[in-house]
Amino acid sequence: LQFFFNFRFSRIDRDSRGYESRFKQYENEIAELKARCDKITYDITRRTEENESLENCNDDLEKQISALKRQLESETLLRIDLENKNKTLREELEFNEQVHKTHIQQIKEQQTYEIMHSDGLREQYDDKLLQELQQLRAQNDQEMSLLREEIATQ
Numbered sequence: 552l553q554f555f556f557n558f559r560f561s562r563i564d565r566d567s568r569g570y571e572s573r574f575k576q577y578e579n580e581i582a583e584l585k586a587r588c589d590k591i592t593y594d595i596t597r598r599t600e601e602n603e604s605l606e607n608c609n610d611d612l613e614k615q616i617s618a619l620k621r622q623l624e625s626e627t628l629l630r631i632d633l634e635n636k637n638k639t640l641r642e643e644l645e646f647n648e649q650v651h652k653t654h655i656q657q658i659k660e661q662q663t664y665e666i667m668h669s670d671g672l673r674e675q676y677d678d679k680l681l682q683e684l685q686q687l688r689a690q691n692d693q694e695m696s697l698l699r700e701e702i703a704t705q
């Protein structure tokens with residue numbers, strides 16, 4: 552009986568040591584799993600915070616994009632308005648240049664006409680002056696002749 556108890560005890564002792572060894576293995580495995588779980592939990596927390604930060608940053612960037620789009624649209628409209636004003640001013644300048652060229656041409660033609668008319672009047676004046684001078688000379692010569700005859704008769 553003793554042998555039987557010893558045998559049984561030794562078997563129970565051996566089984567107990569095996570169980571103890573496996574228990575320690577399981578405890579080590581549990582500790583490793585707990586450490587991995589803690590690390591994963593920490594990573595999840597850190598990444599969640601990082602994700603929230605990035606979402607806030609993304610929201611800010613979306614707002615900036617929206618503001619920049621509005622600014623681009625405003626500046627595009629301003630550019631188009633300025634281009635239209637520039638085109639209008641260029642057309643107006645071209646029209647005014649054409650009007651001034653036409654006006655200058657008319658003035659030149661008028662001056663040419665006035666010069667020609669003035670030259671014509673001058674020629675008429677010169678002709679009339681020459682005719683008057685010739686008449687005065689003829690009259691003067693005639694009076695001189697009469698005076699000479701009168702003086703000679705005296």
